[in-house]
Every structure is written in structure tokens, then in C-alpha cells.
Amino acid sequence: MSKQSGSLRRYVLTRIALAVPMVFILLVLVFVMMRVAPGDPIAASQGGKLSAAELAARRHAAGFDRPLYLQFWEYLKSVGTLNFGTTFSDNLSVRDVIIQRGGATLSLSLGALIVATIIGVPVGLLAGRFRDRGIDVAGRLFAIITYAAPAFVLGLLAQLAFGPNGLNVLPSSGQASLLVGLDVPTTTHILILDAAIAGDWSAVGDIAQHLVLPSVTLGLIIVGVFIRMIRVNVIQSLQGDYVEAARARGIKETSVVTRHAFRNALVPVVTVLGLQVAMLLGGSVLTEKTFNWPGIGQALITYINARDYAAVQGIVTVFALVVVVISMLIDFVNALIDPRVRY
Amino acid sequence: MTTTTDAAAAATPAAGEAGEPVLSVRDMRVWYGTERGPVRAVDGVSFDVRPGETLGLVGESGCGKSTLGRGVLGLTPPGSAVDGEVLLRGTNLVEQSPKQLQKLRGPELGLIFQEPMTRLNPLMKISEQFEETLRTHEKGLSKQEIRERSLEALRGMGIPPSRYESYPHEFSGGMRQRIMIALALVLRPAFVVADEPTTALDVLVEAQIIKILADLRKNFDTALVLITHNLGIVAEACDRVAVMYAGHIVEQGDSREVFANPQHPYTKELLRSTISLSTTGLHYIPGSPPDLGNPPEGCRFHPRCPVAMRGCATAEPPEVQLRSGVRSTCWHQAIEVDPSLADELGTDGREPLAAVKEISVADEA
Numbered sequence: 001m002s003k004q005s006g007s008l009r010r011y012v013l014t015r016i017a018l019a020v021p022m023v024f025i026l027l028v029l030v031f032v033m034m035r036v037a038p039g040d041p042i043a044a045s046q047g048g049k050l051s052a053a054e055l056a057a058r059r060h061a062a063g064f065d066r067p068l069y070l071q072f073w074e075y076l077k078s079v080g081t082l083n084f085g086t087t088f089s090d091n092l093s094v095r096d097v098i099i100q101r102g103g104a105t106l107s108l109s110l111g112a113l114i115v116a117t118i119i120g121v122p123v124g125l126l127a128g129r130f131r132d133r134g135i136d137v138a139g140r141l142f143a144i145i146t147y148a149a150p151a152f153v154l155g156l157l158a159q160l161a162f163g164p165n166g167l168n169v170l171p172s173s174g175q176a177s178l179l180v181g182l183d184v185p186t187t188t189h190i191l192i193l194d195a196a197i198a199g200d201w202s203a204v205g206d207i208a209q210h211l212v213l214p215s216v217t218l219g220l221i222i223v224g225v226f227i228r229m230i231r232v233n234v235i236q237s238l239q240g241d242y243v244e245a246a247r248a249r250g251i252k253e254t255s256v257v258t259r260h261a262f263r264n265a266l267v268p269v270v271t272v273l274g275l276q277v278a279m280l281l282g283g284s285v286l287t288e289k290t291f292n293w294p295g296i297g298q299a300l301i302t303y304i305n306a307r308d309y310a311a312v313q314g315i316v317t318v319f320a321l322v323v324v325v326i327s328m329l330i331d332f333v334n335a336l337i338d339p340r341v342r343y
Numbered sequence: 344m345t346t347t348t349d350a351a352a353a354a355t356p357a358a359g360e361a362g363e364p365v366l367s368v369r370d371m372r373v374w375y376g377t378e379r380g381p382v383r384a385v386d387g388v389s390f391d392v393r394p395g396e397t398l399g400l401v402g403e404s405g406c407g408k409s410t411l412g413r414g415v416l417g418l419t420p421p422g423s424a425v426d427g428e429v430l431l432r433g434t435n436l437v438e439q440s441p442k443q444l445q446k447l448r449g450p451e452l453g454l455i456f457q458e459p460m461t462r463l464n465p466l467m468k469i470s471e472q473f474e475e476t477l478r479t480h481e482k483g484l485s486k487q488e489i490r491e492r493s494l495e496a497l498r499g500m501g502i503p504p505s506r507y508e509s510y511p512h513e514f515s516g517g518m519r520q521r522i523m524i525a526l527a528l529v530l531r532p533a534f535v536v537a538d539e540p541t542t543a544l545d546v547l548v549e550a551q552i553i554k555i556l557a558d559l560r561k562n563f564d565t566a567l568v569l570i571t572h573n574l575g576i577v578a579e580a581c582d583r584v585a586v587m588y589a590g591h592i593v594e595q596g597d598s599r600e601v602f603a604n605p606q607h608p609y610t611k612e613l614l615r616s617t618i619s620l621s622t623t624g625l626h627y628i629p630g631s632p633p634d635l636g637n638p639p640e641g642c643r644f645h646p647r648c649p650v651a652m653r654g655c656a657t658a659e660p661p662e663v664q665l666r667s668g669v670r671s672t673c674w675h676q677a678i679e680v681d682p683s684l685a686d687e688l689g690t691d692g693r694e695p696l697a698a699v700k701e702i703s704v705a706d707e708a
């Protein structure tokens with residue numbers, strides 16, 4: 001066992017070391033993308049509102065008149081200290097914006113992942129096991145429709161069907177009812193968790209209800225990939241040599257399917273799950289807009305419209321870092337499940 | 344035939360039937376359903392295997408050897424059908440339910456595969472794969488007993504106990520094949536099919552595996568069907584040999600007798616095609632095995648047979664037993680054994696087919 005944990009530790013360290021250049025390249029990309037647009041951030045956001053002298057003073061204060069390499073160094077430092085400066089449009093600390101809004105996006109993304117897993121894994125497994133039968137055809141159809149439908153279409157349909165204008169069973173806007181949201185004391189910035197910590201269970205219920213439609217909408221966007229991926233893997237592993245060998249040893253068919261076929265089929269899914277997190281972040285921007293969700297995605301849209309470069313740069317950097325960290329975590333999980341990865 | 348006997352009862356061998364076959368196959372057929380219609384991969388095959396006996400099954404690729412082996416264990420793929428009698432100590436396996444067959448696989452029937460690299464579940468430790476196998480068939484075994492039984496089986500294959508907790512990818516191909524064999528044999532099945540167990544391995548490992556299989560029948564009286572392309576292995580390790588061509592067994596008998604004195608033209612051609620140090624030129628059989636979805640009429644080998652007669656193209660040859668005990672399915676031997684059978688070939692049925700064939704080829708051109 002010691003040999004195995006040793007190789008696992010080595011794997012983790014190597015993987016972390018490899019992430020360093022990846023993060024650097026990402027930061028360069030973000031930095032360059034923010035600066036390829038003509039003009040500078042101050043002129044873009046405040047142009048026409050302030051006098052030329054005033055603009056120059058602001059530009060100097062923000063450091064946009066300095067050479068690019070110095071600006072990049074400043075940017076790197078801001079990333080290193082996780083302090084992304086101040087927004088131009090509303091003079092807030094970018095870091096505070098990310099922390100405050102990030103909680104909402106996190107709960108939405110987790111909710112979506114849970115929905116996608118609860119629906120996607122069983123449907124995918126059954127579709128693969130009962131290939132070309134009813135469940136498979138229905139599952140494939142469901143997968144392709146949800147995958148093809150844009151987030152706002154699904155979201156609007158869900159709102160129409162279940163919201164106040166439809167069946168009126170679920171709230172379709174915001175993270176909580178107005179008064180509930182204000183009452184919950186802030187500790188983690190994840191509203192449902194804060195309500196639970198405060199012991200306010202009626203608030204937890206209210207927040208959970210608000211989570212349903214946005215989570216399902218965002219979850220459905222990625223569930224198609226889950227279903228198709230798992231289905232194909234199950235079909236492949238059911239034809240696998242070790243499955244036939246297990247049958248030849250007289251292993252019970254239920255064990256053959258679950259222990260041998262399903263388990264092996266789910267390994268690559270973990271990787272896909274990681275890749276889907278990036279898609280979740282993209283999808284959350286649209287879903288948050290649709291459901292008026294006070295998350296980081298909505299903030300991003302607001303700041304892009306305001307041409308607030310400091311805020312956009314900060315948020316995009318955090319998105320990029322989150323994707324890197326998650327993909328690293330996924331690799332660790334993979335190494336834990338599949339002994340072959342460690343080599 | 345006690346075909347209705349329940350599987351568990353049949354599993355206990357009666358005393359004093361050592362000479363009785365463990366497995367008797369009678370007129371077994373296996374079909375695969377395809378878009379072009381049924382393909383008869385195994386078409387009316389009969390043979391016996393006695394305790395401690397090794398039957399070699401040889402023939403070209405695609406002649407139905409592997410299908411035959413899987414058919415016996417009820418492991419043919421979905422969309423296929425098995426017919427005939429496969430009697431395991433009197434129990435007809437063809438009539439057993441999937442559940443009953445599953446219970447027999449492991450303690451009664453074993454299968455050793457060709458590809459050692461992919462036959463072990465990569466996510467499970469060797470120990471877990473043994474535990475699963477033993478637990479399935481012998482409920483109530485303690486963890487200690489399972490460990491002892493598994494380690495004993497592994498030791499028999501030369502795998503040290505220190506490797507018990509390792510994963511499959513930590514072993515070489517030869518070691519994996521030995522682990523596979525240990526796993527298939529840990530329950531001491533009475534009948535084992537080894538489907539080209541050495542094809543993917545180098546000659547030294549091959550010799551090891553053959554030795555292991557030979558020890559097996561010596562120590563445990565296991566009945567073995569050894570499917571192989573390697574006629575050398577058959578000569579060395581098999582008591583009897585069955586030669587398959589296009590879903591039929593065309594010749595079977597004592598392996599020394601068959602090798603020393605092959606009867607069926609296909610066996611002769613197959614033996615001529617083997618390479619040895621004294622080989623001066625390569626011999627091969629022109630053409631390829633027939634499409635089993637649409638096999639030739641008469642004798643299935645007649646289009647490639649160097650001594651085919653006109654009658655061979657229309658009448659299917661009967662299986663006859665020769666004085667040596669060898670059974671052959673060829674008109675030449677049939678007429679030898681019973682000259683009256685010649686009538687079935689028609690008036691000029693004993694004329695060589697070759698001349699006729701040449702004309703037809705010219706016509707087509």
C-alpha cells in the first residue's frame with residue numbers, strides 16, 4: 001500500500017507543477033484579450049462624461065499610461081494577492097464583488113451538477129444496458145433535445161410552465177423571496193448555507209425552491225453530454241473482454257453489469273464532468289440572466305455592458321482559475337478511482 | 344437422457360464413472376442471426392471428453408472453433424441460438440436456464456481466453472477478482488479461506504502471494520494469463536475450454552502454460568478442450584484431436600494416429616501447411632473457408648479439395664469410423680468402409696472434380 005500512496009503523491013505533485021505554466025498562459029491570454037480592443041479602459045467606460053484632463057488623471061491613477069510589461073506585472077501581482085483592484089463603474093472592490101456574487105453562482109452550479117448527475121447517470125446507464133429499447137431511444141432523444149436547446153429557451157419554458165404565469169408551483173426569479181433574502185445573516189455568501197447555519201429552516205426551504213428551476217435549466221444543458229457519454233461507455237464495457245471473462249466465471253449477471261460494466265463505464269465520465277464545469281460557467285451567465293439570479297455571471301454581463309475592464313478582467317481571471325483548479329481536482333479523483341492513471 | 348435433472352444434482356459426480364465422458368456433445372448447432380440470414384457457425388458437431396482427457400480442436404480461423412467452445416458454456420452472444428445436446432454428466436446444458444448455466448460456470452465449466460491483457464477488470468485488484476469468484480459460488484467462505492484458496496491457486500501458477508493485492512496492469516502478459524487461468528480454475532471445474540490460451544504469448548511462456556494445463560488434468564482429472572492453431576501443441580499436449588472445417592468436425596481421433604496417418608484431405612493439407620525445420624517450401628491450401636451464411640453444397644471442403652470427386656459437390660459425406668478408431672467425414676473413406684455408399688454419388692460421381700472445375704472457370708472467364 002505504501003508504494004501506491006507514494007506514487008499517488010508523486011502524481012499529485014507532478015500535476016500541480018504542470019498547472020503552473022498552464023495558469024501563466026491563461027493569465028497572458030486574459031491580459032492580452034483585455035487590451036486588444038482599441039482605446040483604453042478609462043476612455044471606454046468614462047469617455048464623453050469627463051474632461052480630457054480628468055480622463056488623463058484617471059488613466060494615470062489606474063496605471064494605463066504605463067508600459068504594457070509593467071501593467072502585466074501589476075496584473076500578475078493582483079492575481080497573486082487575489083486583489084483585482086476596484087471597479088471603474090461603481091467603485092467596488094472587484095474581490096468583494098466576486099466573493100459576494102460567487103456564492104450564488106456556486107450554489108447554482110452545484111445544483112445543476114446534482115441535477116445532471118441524478119438524471120444523467122441512471123438514464124445513461126439504463127440506455128446503455130438496454131440498447132435500442134424504449135429507454136434507450138427515449139434517453140437519446142431527451143439528450144439531444146436538451147443539448148441542442150439554448151439555456152434561455154429552456155429557462156423561459158420552465159418559467160412559463162412552472163412559474164407564477166403557469167402552474168405557479170415554483171418561484172422563477174431571484175435567489176430567495178425578497179424579505180427572506182434580506183433576513184439571512186451573511187457568513188459564507190452561499191445563501192442556502194447561511195440560512196442553514198442561522199437555523200432558519202423556513203428560509204432554507206424558500207431558497208431551495210428558488211434553486212429548483214435555475215438548477216434544472218442549467219443541469220439540463222449538460223445532462224445530454226452525460227447521458228450520451230455514459231451510454232456509449234456502458235455499451236463498450238458490456239462488450240469488453242473482462243465482462244465476458246466475468247460471465248465465464250459464473251459471476252451473477254447483476255454483478256457483471258454493475259461491478260464490471262457500470263463501474264468501468266463511469267471512469268471517463270469523471271473527466272467529462274470536469275470539462276462540463278467550464279460549460280456550466282458559460283451556461284450560468286445566460287441562466288442567471290434568465291432567472292434574475294444574483295450571481296457572478298449576471299455581474300459579468302453588467303460590467304461588460306459598462307465596459308468595466310477591471311471588473312471583467314478580475315471575473316474572467318477567476319473563471320479561468322476555477323476551470324484550472326477543477327480540472328486538476330478531477331485528475332486527482334481519476335487517479336484515486338483508476339489505478340492505471342497513477343503511472 | 345436425464346435432461347430435466349436440476350443443475351445442482353448433476354454437479355455431484357456418481358462414483359465409478361471415471362471412464363464416462365464428462366461432456367458429451369451430440370449434433371450441436373450454433374446459429375448467428377445476421378442481416379443476410381442465419382450463419383451456421385457450428386453445424387452438427389458431436390464429440391466426447393472424458394475426465395483427465397485433453398481434446399485438441401484445430402482448424403482455420405473462422406471455422407467455428409471458438410463458437411463451439413463458447414456454445415458449450417452458454418456464452419454465445421445475443422442474437423445467436425444453440426441447438427442439439429450438450430450433456431454435462433447427463434444434464435443437457437442447451438436446455439438450462441441462463442441462471443442455471445451461470446451457476447455451473449465456475450465450479451463445473453471453465454473458460455480460458457486468448458487475450459490475457461484485457462480479460463481482467465482493470466479497476467479491481469487481483470484479490471477482489473478472486474473474492475468475487477469464490478463468494479459467488481461458495482457462499483459462507485470466510486475471508487481467510489478465500490485468501491488461502493486464492494493464494495494456493497496463484498502459487499500453482501507461479502504467482503507469488505506478495506502480488507495478491509496488485510492491480511492487473513502491474514503484471515506482464517504471461518503473468519496475467521496465468522492469473523486468468525488461476526481465476527478460471529480456482530473452483531476446480533470438471534470441464535475447461537482453453538481458447539487459444541498461448542496465441543498472444545512468447546514460446547517460453549507458451550511452454551509454461553501448456554505444462555500448467557497438462558498438470559491440471561494429471562492432478563485434478565480435469566477434462567480439457569484445447570482450441571489452437573498450433574498443431575505442435577496438439578501433438579504434444581492432446582490425447583485426441585478434432586479437426587474442424589466450416590462448422591463441421593471433419594476428422595477426429597487419437598492425436599498420434601491422426602498426425603501419423605491423416606485421413607481427411609483437409610487434415611492432410613493442414614498438416615502439409617505446418618512449418619518445421621525440414622520444410623523446404625511453404626504449402627498452403629488455395630482459397631479460403633466458405634461463407635457460413637451460404638455454405639457450398641455437398642462436402643463443404645470440395646471447392647478446395649485436391650482429391651474432390653464430382654459427387655462431393657452434390658452429396659454430403661457421412662461420418663464413418665475407420666479401423667484405427669479415427670472418424671472421418673469424407674467420401675473417400677466412406678466408400679472404403681462401405682462400398683455400397685458409392686451409389687449416393689451418382690453414376691459418374693467418382694470422376695475427379697478438377698476437370699469439371701477447370702471448364703467452369705473457363706466459362707466464367
